[in-house]
Amino acid sequence: MTPLQDVCIRRLAAPDKAAWQSLFRAYITFYQANVADDVIEETFQRLLSGQEGFHIGYVAVDADDSPVGLAHALFHRSTWSATWYCYLEDLFVRPDVRAKGIGRALIAEVMTEADRRGATRTHWTTQETNYRARGLYDQLAAKAPFVQYRHQHKVR
């Protein structure tokens, strides 16, 4: 792994909008999914809001302070914890800057924040066949012997 240099992790900020949109859309496309434009806009505003109940946005930025990766983490309650669980919902690194430790650095930043808030668990999911990501995740956390069920509600 080429050492991570000239890349740092910071909170998402208003001027990142165009670069963030590009990364988030590439991430959604990776999952062969669709998210409506107004939801993406709403998500960006929520990430900036810093309010409890909304995700925290992080970006990995290059030497020009330009975002090349993102992470979105939500602190939520659990019936098994007096404090918080931290849910890392999204993680993406631009394909041309992969294998440099940027994903690992983004997760580390999220886990540091989770520690700071006293969260008892950080959790995330990935596609069973996302082998590149799993190679990293296996080093950072335990694969849970759980399966996930999802019911998509019809949107009115």
Next chain:
Amino acid sequence: MTPLQDVCIRRLAAPDKAAWQSLFRAYITFYQANVADDVIEETFQRLLSGQEGFHIGYVAVDADDSPVGLAHALFHRSTWSATWYCYLEDLFVRPDVRAKGIGRALIAEVMTEADRRGATRTHWTTQETNYRARGLYDQLAAKAPFVQYRHQHKVR
């Protein structure tokens, strides 16, 4: 399946405390886990609080209005949704009243509330080997082709 009769689903209430504790502890034991007494107490108070950001508690009660099953659901934000995701964190039915549709009725109640709030997804996990539960879940939702990673933070 014996038809569900004399059982109904309602919101958890203060007088359910002893019965709820018994059910929640049996559920935790099923997972061969431990949750500290003060966390269980805190969780009960939060379930009653009805505040945004905390779980909603449901119980299945018998003809004597005594809880024989429970479900805990959290409405949380998602970066993929303008509204909510509904997370069914806990589901338990007392072993002696299983196979009567109580688990199914608890999930239906949670999904109805999710619909009412405009949530776009209801999700939950279960142990890979919890075959009894999975037989039911396969009928109600899709098993996601995702694996879950968990990092337990050291509690200070």
Next chain:
Amino acid sequence: MTPLQDVCIRRLAAPDKAAWQSLFRAYITFYQANVADDVIEETFQRLLSGQEGFHIGYVAVDADDSPVGLAHALFHRSTWSATWYCYLEDLFVRPDVRAKGIGRALIAEVMTEADRRGATRTHWTTQETNYRARGLYDQLAAKAPFVQYRHQHKVR
């Protein structure tokens, strides 16, 4: 579990043909698969042949010596064993006589034969969602942390 009585396990024999065909077809239908009539006929003849390289056929028979379950086991070479591996390819119990220990008894018979021949492993697969079967298998063997790949060759 109702104790297994009036049921015993024996080798498949020529007079079992009609009953065996009915069981094998029900098993194939369970897997929503198709096997051509001439292959089923060929398989029956091979099961009776007793020749090395072909499967051994077992049936569970009721008090009238009528087959209600089947098991087909193949002894094959492995590069990891000086002796044999035993592959339990098929196992089926008629739905109306399940939960009586017949599947368990069929597997036990196969494993006894494997021991007798000095086989170092008995292995089999089942559908990920065949929860009834897996509940039994989890008691008898270890689920391997392996995934299986299959390439179907075009039949000329």
Next chain:
Amino acid sequence: MTPLQDVCIRRLAAPDKAAWQSLFRAYITFYQANVADDVIEETFQRLLSGQEGFHIGYVAVDADDSPVGLAHALFHRSTWSATWYCYLEDLFVRPDVRAKGIGRALIAEVMTEADRRGATRTHWTTQETNYRARGLYDQLAAKAPFVQYRHQHKVR
């Protein structure tokens, strides 16, 4: 992928013994397993024998005709096939020559032989977490929705 050049696939031969042993042992070590020396010796003799019921050995050799990869395939009967199933039990490529298409070429050779013999299926397993291998296998075959159970017999 660097094009595969100066590498070809051929049948294992007696002079390959030392190189084959080195590859087979590295493969066994990868699985953190142990195979007794006499079993490895027996396996080598069987691979050379060419007899029905034993595996066929293939090696990928470099420009000096020296083995850098191996594949062992067994043709065995199935109750679902009038002909054969082909079981690719072992596949290994020396770490320093990976990502050149050697694994793919070894599998292709096995499948060509399977076609030649009229086999209806080629199958193999790999560790759930062997992501490098799975990235290749996903391109060549379908991951079966099956789980495998294994019972290790005590060796007398």
